Amino acid sequence: MPDPWMPQAVKADLGDHAPCDPTFPARAIAHITADEEATAEEPLDLLPFANLKSFFTGSGKGHAPHILWDPFTGAFAQFFPATSRSKAVFDADGGFRTNRTGKVVLQVEALFFPHCRVNGKVFARLVDTPCEGWAVLHAWIGSWGVPDVWPMGRPTSLTRNTCPADKWTSQGGWYAHAHVPENTHVDPGTWPALDSQPPEPLPVGPRFEPFPGASFFRAGRTSPVIAAMHARLVAEDCDRYTSSTHVDVWGPGDVRSYTAWQQKLGLEGGAADGVPGRSSWDRLGVPHV
Template sequence: MPNPWMPQALKADLGDHAPCDPNFPAKAIAHITADRKATAEAPLDLVPFANLESFFAGSGRERAPHILWDPFTGVFAQFFPAPSRSKALFDADGGTRTNRAGAVVIQIESLFFPHCRVNGVVFARLVDTPCMGWSELHTWISSWGVPDVWPMGRPKSLSHNTCPADKWRAEGGWYAHAHVPENDHVDPGSWPAFVSRPTGPSAVHQFEPFPGASFFQVGRKSPVIEAMHGRLVTEDCDRYTSSARPDVWGAGDVRSYTAWQQKLGFEGSAADGVPGRFSWDRLEVPNV
């Protein structure tokens, strides 16, 4: 059975699980948070990921999706397991039960609004962002049997285009929020293309698996630590005071890894400089 929880996501389980309807085919629903109204003439800064995570875990829990995705950093938070319904779609009484109309109905809110500004750069469409983490997200959703098709067409503009009821009942795949019956939204406006997934010998892991937190002890010498060192430097998280002994775990590694955790949005004790599985997977340390 596929993993109900996306391995790369921060688990923020809201409880209140409820089954989906297996009489309908598996679906994924693409949203954007659209939490600010900006224009090309008046762009606005992107809302911090932590703000939206707190919203869906708190006062916005009745509108929470399965996945909150930051396409600028590749960070995810997950609020419901895949087989449960989530609550990001309007669902009229006695209607289609939109949040449940599929063997799974996995809903993704991408942290994005048109003309958002990140590090001084303005992004008009979701597909203009780095779309970091999309490959992992797509792979996990595909593992739940959601086919790589857009029955209503891949979204290309912010426009409303409701799916006919018979098509919605009969066809699985990816739907824009703008396509869902009973809903009047126009998002997401665009969405990244599907990622091809190699099979066979060419599909071997190219990244170093997480060795466990206990691996990172003062004085530990390993080519894994040297490869990690290189990635931290590449990610502009270089807080080393010396280039000597890059394969030995020490204080410079702790400082640099803390910078990496902070770049991913971790704060306080969660950015302690000790690698965890989530942050390690996001670093993509080359296999040695």
């Protein structure tokens, strides 16, 4: 059986699990967070991944997807197992049960809004971003039997195109939020291309830094890998740094912040000593540098 929890995602289980309906084919639903309204003339900074993760575990838990994906860093958070419905589309009483019509109904929210600004660069479409982590995400969703097809066509703009009832109930594959019956949203606008190649292995792959060994993390070690790790720890609300300089040098702030990450994973005592181990490193998902 595939893994109900995506190995590269930080597990933020909301509970309240409920089954999907296996009499319908497996499907995935693509969203963007669309948390700001920007324009080409007035772009806005992208909100931090940690903010959206906190929203979906707090006041927004009633709208949470399975996966929150940061296409700029390849970070993931998961709120429901694949075997449960999530809550990211509207589901009318007595209607299609839109969150459940499938062996799985895997919903992904990409951290993105049109004309967001990241590191001084503005991105008009999701496909203009680096789409970091897409290969891993796509492979995990494919492992649940979601076919590489868009029954309503791959989204190319922010327009509404509601799926007819017979197609929704009979055809699996990928759907945009803009396609889902009973809903009014127009997102995601665009989405990375699907391909029919065999899924890549789910453990740490070429888009993530492999574990360099515990001996790599010694005082004074300078490496872009440490800078990438620093960014991921900040994104995971494990920022225990006292300085924003020399982010590529291993030091006491890294030890404190990594300890916070280990504790977040439920490790205690000597297992939360601030020195990365293979399991906690793989769960952190440090982007390849």
